Amino acid sequence: MRRTAVLVLALAALAVSGGAGAGRVARQAANAVVFGVMADAGGGFNTVLACCNTTPAEQIGNVEALRGAFVQTDKDVWVKDLVSSAKADERGITYTIRPDAYWYWGGRKVPVTYRDFVYTLQKIDSPASDVAGRIGYGNLDPSKFTHRGDRSVTFFWHRTNCSTDFPCGPYADWQTIFSQLYPSFALAGEDFNKIWTTCICGFDGKPVADGPYYLAKYTPGEGSVLKRNPYFYRRPSIAELDFEVISDPALLAEAMRSGQVDAIAPPFTTDLLSLRGVPGLTYTVAPVFSLELLDLREGSAPGAPTVTKGSSNVLLRAPWLRQALMLGLDRQGMIDAVYGPGSGLRPVDSLLFFPGEQGYRPDFHRWAYNPAKALAILRRHCTGGPATPDPATTKIWRCAGLPAIFRYTWPSNASARTTIEQIAKTNLRAIGISLVERPLSLAVVFSNAGIPGGDFDLSQFAIFTSGDAGDWYDGYRCRGVQNWAGYCSHAVDGLLNAANRSLDPEQRTLFFQRADALLAAQVPAIPLFQKLGVVVHKTSLLGVRPSQGLFSYFWNVEDWRWKR
16 A cells, blocks of 8 residues: 555544644655555565555555566556666567666665566466466566576567467567566575565565665554665655555545645545645546456356355356346446546446547446346246335345345445445345345455455456556456456457457457457456546645556656655
8 A cells, every 4th residue: 555654643643633734844854755545565565466466565566666677657658667678579578678777675786687587477477376367477488588698688478388377479568567576686595475475575584676665664554664765767856655554534534634644545435525625735536447346256167267166156157147137236326326426437338448448349338227127137037036126125036946145245444335235235136136245354355265265256346457458368268367256258268368469459459349249248247337546645745647557646656756
């Protein structure tokens, strides 16, 4: 989550209005920024691992402390970061590392070299690494590379022994690969699955970073302190960034209003609306590349991932049942309940594209809210349900002798998701489908005991992406490491793989569109809506330029500065 406080403030202090101005002046004098967040890094900072692929850890690990070849800007394009040049072709990718790219390691200055690229690729591609996904990396052969000195390296695409995990040929969205590097010299002999649980550091425990800041201190449940990396190729203007955990959304909004924190970027809640128009604050809200969805667990379906063998209601393996579920959900009602009826958001009708993108087509619109149509489908396959939609009904359909009762799992810390679950429960009860509520804590819900473990029927969460349709590859291909629903369609696999290999943008889009049309027919998941991103900061904090991209508010954190 993001920065902790240099002075970790007690929550009780948030009720005290006196001293807020003095604190702000003191922070500006010290050239520090306090960023209020709702949770800390939890399982650790090695964000390529399944355990730790969370927003809080990504914000600190992937943007402040760890940088890579490219970074995504507020224009949603990838620009060179730690490389001076890079090119991809049918053979592979060549990177030339900029001559002023260095690591900070406990005060030592260590050059970024080709060894760091090689180490990163080999660890992510290793079957022994419990990674959240290896999209793009899997196309590169970790055993084949060449280098020219320490600052240039060429990797080659897989040509033999290919699989859906390790596809042959190019990866079209190649700029997203190596968006963070690992320090090969500082991790020698370390277990990649166990590093960085409480730090971003070398084997000696000393902080390591090639980004604009290094993680100087982490206090679980309270926050983190990041300090300026003196060896970053561009000197950051702010000397210290402090993440302070304030888990209550109302208290977080009050902390922003009173000046206890300098910036926040939490999940949207109605508490934030009170900050609009407040003098001295800049309030920005816009859609981001994050899709709120419902995963529908097919259980031990053919091709289900070996890492997700949890049970499910076998009725969910029937496409007609999944279609009926979607027809029974008032997605616009969910949006209005969370964001208000004036948000302008509409339900998303694609699983691969966001509204406004060139390839977006409303393939899922055929399953827009229509409870009468849902009942017609259920009536053809089941018995015992209601004759008409009725929120007060106690009748539950039985299909193939099984009751239409499903477990609904969601992160319990997210009040907006609890609101959505309540709407879903009412919607589905009206058409004779019952939900068993199974909220899980943030510490559990994305662990192997939660959604990634596969022990759910319906699960609600959000996926953050770079905005490229290729990011969904591991979520919808057979046995994909992020395919927690156990969905498998070899036709979809072939289209996704063909799209990711194609270096022709128009052809690539057509492949993805065909895949999305098949997904819409089979409904392995229900797209709900594109999430709104909110960033609120002191107007005197300059350089904050949020975008739709992945964890976008910090992409240019080295340019932030206080107005003098």
